[in-house]
Amino acid sequence: MVRMETMFAQEDKEITGTISGPMGSGVELAGTIEGSSIAFEFSTEMADTSIRWIFEAKVSQDEESGDMTIAGTGTIESNTGSFSTPFRAVRKEN
Numbered sequence: 001m002v003r004m005e006t007m008f009a010q011e012d013k014e015i016t017g018t019i020s021g022p023m024g025s026g027v028e029l030a031g032t033i034e035g036s037s038i039a040f041e042f043s044t045e046m047a048d049t050s051i052r053w054i055f056e057a058k059v060s061q062d063e064e065s066g067d068m069t070i071a072g073t074g075t076i077e078s079n080t081g082s083f084s085t086p087f088r089a090v091r092k093e094n
Contacts, residue, residue: 037058
């Protein structure tokens with residue numbers, strides 16, 4: 001399990017914020033939320049390669065689950081240069 005922490009701000013359907021985890025701390029993200037669907041992404045650098053992290057999920061009360069795609073990672077899946085995996089996130093209590 002990889003732990004990441006996100007902080008979101010929402011204005012209409014647009015979301016912005018930061019994410020912290022193994023890829024760094026306070027990395028800026030941007031995306032959209034509409035109904036129960038959320039999508040956001042951010043970019044990082046690793047070994048002189050730009051990595052694009054893409055999250056698409058459904059939100060239900062204090063939880064979201066969906067797919068995380070890491071793009072720009074070379075030739076991982078069928079030479080597409082990306083890797084996808086399911087993810088689950090829960091709201092952290094204040």
